[in-house]
Amino acid sequence: MEQPLPLLQRREGAVLVLSNNNPAARNALSPAFYAALTEALAQAEADPTVGAIVLTGEGGHFCAGGDLRQLAKRRELPIEERRAKLEGLHDLIRTVRDCRKPVIAAVEGAAAGAGLSLALACDMLVAARNAVFSVAYVKVGLTPDGGATAFLAEFVSRQVLTELCLTGERISGERLHALGPVNRLAEPGEALKQALALAAQVATGPDLAMGRIKALCRSAYAQPLDDQLELEAQLMVQSQATEESREGIGAFLEKRPADFARLRQVNAAGAGTQDTTQ
Numbered sequence: 001m002e003q004p005l006p007l008l009q010r011r012e013g014a015v016l017v018l019s020n021n022n023p024a025a026r027n028a029l030s031p032a033f034y035a036a037l038t039e040a041l042a043q044a045e046a047d048p049t050v051g052a053i054v055l056t057g058e059g060g061h062f063c064a065g066g067d068l069r070q071l072a073k074r075r076e077l078p079i080e081e082r083r084a085k086l087e088g089l090h091d092l093i094r095t096v097r098d099c100r101k102p103v104i105a106a107v108e109g110a111a112a113g114a115g116l117s118l119a120l121a122c123d124m125l126v127a128a129r130n131a132v133f134s135v136a137y138v139k140v141g142l143t144p145d146g147g148a149t150a151f152l153a154e155f156v157s158r159q160v161l162t163e164l165c166l167t168g169e170r171i172s173g174e175r176l177h178a179l180g181p182v183n184r185l186a187e188p189g190e191a192l193k194q195a196l197a198l199a200a201q202v203a204t205g206p207d208l209a210m211g212r213i214k215a216l217c218r219s220a221y222a223q224p225l226d227d228q229l230e231l232e233a234q235l236m237v238q239s240q241a242t243e244e245s246r247e248g249i250g251a252f253l254e255k256r257p258a259d260f261a262r263l264r265q266v267n268a269a270g271a272g273t274q275d276t277t278q
């Protein structure tokens with residue numbers, strides 16, 4: 001019997017929508033999903049017509065984390081093999097975080113365990129008011145992975161981090177929004193629509209500058225001010241010499257909207273889009 005695709009893909013204008021397709025298990029993760037998402041992000045990075053990516057899940061849930069049926073069998077494996085399988089998830093988390101295009105998570109239903117990590121690895125997060133977020137691992141005798149502790153520590157105190165991890169308590173989209181990382185809180189069933197609207201808003205921006213901006217937003221949480229100032233300086237002087245800034249500044253001075261979409265088309269026609277600044 002033919003296996004269903006682990007990841008569904010469709011375009012909405014300049015926005016690429018990627019949807020985890022394992023709804024019978026609340027979109028629990030699999031190596032096939034890791035491979036498909038990695039491949040889809042690589043293709044999107046190389047395609048100047050993709051302005052933003054929305055990551056979501058089929059069947060009304062984002063992702064229930066690692067597949068517990070598979071994880072139950074892992075105890076039999078040697079530690080090196082268990083480690084190698086985990087690296088598959090961690091490579092995926094790095095790929096999402098390092099993607100040059102903005103990635104927006106659209107969360108309905110559950111985002112638990114590594115599913116929460118995956119949602120928090122994205123650049124922006126749109127959640128339904130009644131979505132269910134949980135660090136989950138403790139409930140099944142495991143410890144957090146996928147960067148869950150690092151991502152949560154970016155916006156909560158050590159005390160709140162510890163409580164969320166030690167209890168595995170389910171918290172709503174509304175509560176997560178109050179804690180900080182939710183860009184848009186949607187009514188139930190509206191998370192994808194709102195994520196698409198946010199994605200469309202950024203998708204027509206300057207492709208190369210946005211990749212550099214993403215790099216800065218990422219490193220802001222990882223390095224001291226002097227190092228961040230140095231990176232800002234390097235990227236700014238590069239940005240000043242681009243067609244994108246010529247168009248952006250020219251448009252401002254001529255009192256017209258900037259046409260970054262045209263530059264994307266030029267790049268798509270083969271003028272080269274590789275940004276070496278990241």
Ligand SMILES: C/C=C/C(=O)SCCNC(=O)CCNC(=O)[C@H](O)C(C)(C)COP(=O)(O)OP(=O)(O)OC[C@H]1O[C@@H](n2cnc3c(N)ncnc32)[C@H](O)[C@@H]1OP(=O)(O)O
Binds near residue numbers: 024025112115139
């Ligand atoms: C390397 C990564 C490691 C980790 O991420 S470890 C942490 C793994 N994740 C979890 O521990 C979360 C487990 N799941 C849940 O807590 C709940 O589910 C949810 C909150 C996600 C959703 O709750 P509800 O809507 O009530 O659904 P339901 O009845 O519990 O599950 C529906 C079907 O989905 C399967 N399922 C859910 N999560 C997983 C999973 N993580 N791995 C494998 N299957 C899962 C169930 O078994 C069941 O299936 P059936 O209908 O056949 O009984």
